[in-house]
Amino acid sequence: MLKLLKQEHSLLTENILKTFTQNRIVTLLDFLEEDVDKLSTLSKLSLPQVLEIRNHILAKYSAPLLNGTSLYVNRLTCKQFIRTGIDSLDEILSNGIPVGFITEICGLAGCGKSQLCMQLAINCVNNTSSVLYIDTKGDFSAVRIQKNLESCGFSHKEMAITMLQIKIIHIWTMDDLLKLFAELKNGILFIENLSLIIIDSLPSLMFQHFGDDNKIGLKFLNNFVNYARHLSKTLQIGIVCVNIQTRWIDQDLVELEDDNQATSTRETIYTEKLNRCMGKYWQNIPNIVLLLEKYQNSNENVFTINVSLIKYNNPHISKRCQLEVGMFGIK
Amino acid sequence: MNSTFKIYNATEVWQIETSLPSIPSFSQSLDKVLGNDGVQLGSIVELLGLPGTGKTQLCLQLCTSIQIPKVLGGLYSEALYVDTNTNFTISRFKEILFSSLSKCQQLMEASILINEEDALRKLHYVNAIGLEKFCAFMHQLPNLINTRPNIKLIVIDSIAFPFKDGITLKQRTGLLYRLMADLNKLAVEKQIAIVITNEMTTRIGLSSGAIVGALGDAWSHRCNKRLLLSAPDPLANVRLAVLLKSNNSPETVGKFQITQEGIRDID
Numbered sequence: 001m002l003k004l005l006k007q008e009h010s011l012l013t014e015n016i017l018k019t020f021t022q023n024r025i026v027t028l029l030d031f032l033e034e035d036v037d038k039l040s041t042l043s044k045l046s047l048p049q050v051l052e053i054r055n056h057i058l059a060k061y062s063a064p065l066l067n068g069t070s071l072y073v074n075r076l077t078c079k080q081f082i083r084t085g086i087d088s089l090d091e092i093l094s095n096g097i098p099v100g101f102i103t104e105i106c107g108l109a110g111c112g113k114s115q116l117c118m119q120l121a122i123n124c125v126n127n128t129s130s131v132l133y134i135d136t137k138g139d140f141s142a143v144r145i146q147k148n149l150e151s152c153g154f155s156h157k158e159m160a161i162t163m164l165q166i167k168i169i170h171i172w173t174m175d176d177l178l179k180l181f182a183e184l185k186n187g188i189l190f191i192e193n194l195s196l197i198i199i200d201s202l203p204s205l206m207f208q209h210f211g212d213d214n215k216i217g218l219k220f221l222n223n224f225v226n227y228a229r230h231l232s233k234t235l236q237i238g239i240v241c242v243n244i245q246t247r248w249i250d251q252d253l254v255e256l257e258d259d260n261q262a263t264s265t266r267e268t269i270y271t272e273k274l275n276r277c278m279g280k281y282w283q284n285i286p287n288i289v290l291l292l293e294k295y296q297n298s299n300e301n302v303f304t305i306n307v308s309l310i311k312y313n314n315p316h317i318s319k320r321c322q323l324e325v326g327m328f329g330i331k
Numbered sequence: 332m333n334s335t336f337k338i339y340n341a342t343e344v345w346q347i348e349t350s351l352p353s354i355p356s357f358s359q360s361l362d363k364v365l366g367n368d369g370v371q372l373g374s375i376v377e378l379l380g381l382p383g384t385g386k387t388q389l390c391l392q393l394c395t396s397i398q399i400p401k402v403l404g405g406l407y408s409e410a411l412y413v414d415t416n417t418n419f420t421i422s423r424f425k426e427i428l429f430s431s432l433s434k435c436q437q438l439m440e441a442s443i444l445i446n447e448e449d450a451l452r453k454l455h456y457v458n459a460i461g462l463e464k465f466c467a468f469m470h471q472l473p474n475l476i477n478t479r480p481n482i483k484l485i486v487i488d489s490i491a492f493p494f495k496d497g498i499t500l501k502q503r504t505g506l507l508y509r510l511m512a513d514l515n516k517l518a519v520e521k522q523i524a525i526v527i528t529n530e531m532t533t534r535i536g537l538s539s540g541a542i543v544g545a546l547g548d549a550w551s552h553r554c555n556k557r558l559l560l561s562a563p564d565p566l567a568n569v570r571l572a573v574l575l576k577s578n579n580s581p582e583t584v585g586k587f588q589i590t591q592e593g594i595r596d597i598d
Contacts, residue, residue: 109551110576132338138375138515139555141579142345163341170519172512180336189334204553208509211502246548249536270536277549 002028002061009053016043028057082195082238085123086330092309092319093288097196097238102228102285106243106276107292112305112325113242114139116292117200119330120240122148125165129195133168134177137204140168167191174205174220181227184235194237197228201242203277218281225285241286248273284312302326347373352406354396354484354524356389357431358587358596364572365558366580369396372406372483373518375511375525377490379544380560385570385589386528387418389560390486392594393526394424395431397484398453400445403435408483409453411475415465416492419456428454430592455482465493469510476521485514489528491545504549511553527554551576569597 004020004027006012019042025031031039032054039050081096090096097103097120107113121131122145133140142163149159171177177199183189202224209217232239249270276283288311295304303325311317324331353369356362362369370376370393378386394412399405412419432445459465476482494503518525532545544551551557557575568588574580588597 109548110557114555114578137511137553137555138373138519139578140344141348142341143348144579145341146345160342163345166341168339168341168344169336170516172516176336183334183336189336189338191338201552203549204508204512207504207549208512210505210508211499212505244549244552247537249534272536 004028004031009056011045011049011053016045019043028061032057079236082124084120085126086119086323088321089307089323092307092321097240098287099236099238100229100233101239101287102225102232103238103240104243104286104289105240105292106245106289107305108245108247108274108294111292111294112303112323112330113244113292114200115325116305116323116330117198117240117242118145118148120196121145121166121198122162124196125162129193130165130167130191131196131198132191132194133166134180134197134199135168135170136172136177136199136201138170139200142168165193171205173208174217174224177205178220178223178227181224181231184231185227194235196238196240197231198240199242201244203242203244206278218279221278221281243282244277245291246275246277248275287312351522354393354406355399356587357392357396357594358585360585360596361389361572361587361594364574364580364583364585365556366574366577370484370524370526372522372524374556375515375518375527375554376556376558377544377554378526378528378558378560379531379575380528381531381542381562383565384560384562385587385594386560387488388423388427388589389594390488390526390528391419391424391427392431393484393524394454394486395428395593398428398432398450399435400439403438405435406483409455409479409481410484410486411455411457411479411482413457413459413465413468413485413487415459415487416489417458417460418488424454425451426591427593434592453481455479459493462493462497466506466510469513473513473517476517476523480521483523485523485525487525487527489530491530494546500547504547507546507550508553 004012004017004025006014006017008028020026020031023042025034025039025042036047036050036054039045040047043050045053079099081093081098083096084090084093105113105116117133118140121133124131145163145166146159149162154162169180171180180189184191206217206221209220228239228241231237249272276289288309291308291310293306293308295306305323305325306320307323308318308320348371351372353362353365353367353371355369356365365376367374378389380386390412394410397406397408397410399407401407428450429447432447432450436445457468459468472485490507494507498506514525517523529550530545531542534543537543544557555576555578557577559573559575561571561573563569563571568590570587570589572585572587574582574584576582586597587594589595
């Protein structure tokens with residue numbers, strides 16, 4: 001909570017603040033909540049003067065009012081998308097990864113989530129901006145990136161330029177992640193031309209709080225979401241989070257009607273349910289979810305992943321595309 | 332105020348990754364599957380397989396491989412074996428160790444004598460049976476590594492065994508992820524290779540086949556390299572190794588055999 005300071009208004013003096021503190025009026029909120037008459041008698045200021053201070057504080061700290069036109073102009077002038085450089089993916093994303101929102105990549109183990117993230121890192125750097133890769137389980141492989149660039153026919157110099165723009169940071173706890181985001185927000189940590197933050201993966205931090213009786217994990221997640229949204233709006237960057245999928249097996253007893261004998265036979269049917277992790281709170285947080293599904297392929301060196309897109313601000317839109325993963329990266 | 336976080340760029344990471352040595356498995360086919368010519372320092376590898384497919388044998392082999400002298404391009408370091416299941420037998424380890432060392436001596440034309448007692452001293456063995464003992468040990472592992480900086484390989488055989496009983500599923504996932512975060516941090520910062528063995532379990536009704544690694548789907552995300560060992564024909568001494576998941580090498584299949592001397596290629 002912000003403290004009430006002398007700098008807040010010219011009418012406030014040391015003496016007034018001292019009397020306020022003696023009467024337990026320390027923060028801005030204390031001041032605003034206090035009865036105006038009482039404040040007037042305490043500070044020996046006239047009623048209009050106290051009201052003037054009050055209005056001044058309210059005007060300064062309240063959320064700003066924006067009209068529709070300026071919002072629209074903002075939208076037109078700001079960067080809205082970060083192109084992924086993969087044509088079919090850009091198409092289903094309708095232009096690229098949205099700025100100002102959280103995008104999620106989700107899928108089963110080993111389906112190519114990290115591969116897609118590394119490819120995104122490479123492709124976004126190609127547009128002369130830098131990418132921050134937050135690695136929480138040691139998945140980032142620079143050798144893989146280099147091999148990928150090499151097979152795309154980059155020269156050594158070009159490879160070095162691209163790789164210099166990809167920044168990697170190892171984070172092992174949710175606490176550290178929040179500290180990092182706070183530093184980014186306060187400008188203590190500054191990365192030039194940042195266009196994308198990739199978090200690979202969020203559940204390996206969140207699952208550390210799994211099974212606790214307290215809700216501390218949820219608190220961390222909530223803080224993270226707030227920071228992430230704020231950063232992506234103010235710095236105009238895209239935020240990509242990797243989430244994982246788990247499978248549940250349900251045993252259903254289904255009654256099968258047999259037409260001829262009119263007797264019903266019972267059969268056990270196992271249904272596989274796919275579940276996006278990280279709890280109910282998270283389910284509607286990302287604006288766009290990319291679900292990855294790996295396909296068994298006849299060719300040994302290339303495998304195909306199916307990507308389906310779910311948009312949470314418009315659940316009727318669902319689009320699909322196919323990507324190929326090989327030594328050359330993702331196409 | 333300066334940032335408390337160290338940010339690397341990809342070229343720095345590339346330099347680290349390419350300069351880190353690997354622990355050979357004594358089978359070229361297997362090394363090829365693993366990529367980086369074996370188990371690279373700083374990485375975590377999960378070994379999966381049914382009983383009798385060679386998980387423990389491979390672990391013992393790696394514990395000896397780490398002792399290869401520097402003249403032969405080895406690491407000449409020490410290994411820590413965390414046994415949660417009494418899988419470890421010292422007589423088998425001695426067998427593999429001494430045959431590997433004598434092979435090294437042959438290659439060096441016996442220019443340096445390797446003391447067998449010293450070689451045995453380079454294995455640190457911990458018997459951590461039961462969940463409490465295991466977690467307590469894992470908690471003070473960083474201290475142990477600080478006092479014994481020569482340890483470059485940590486083997487946990489097996490990770491699933493302590494979690495078989497007495498813990499709810501949710502708590503198990505939480506605990507495992509916390510343990511793995513600490514281990515991963517240790518691996519990256521101190522450049523230690525970590526090998527974890529895991530068992531197989533049956534899940535009826537899965538689309539991808541009924542036999543999967545233990546500890547559930549959430550766990551299968553955690554390790555970035557998963558190697559599945561299998562014995563297709565129980566009588567023939569042929570083992571297959573499939574890379575199920577990897578962050579930097581293609582997913583391929585390799586062959587090896589288990590001999591009296593340890594893990595070897597099939598001629």
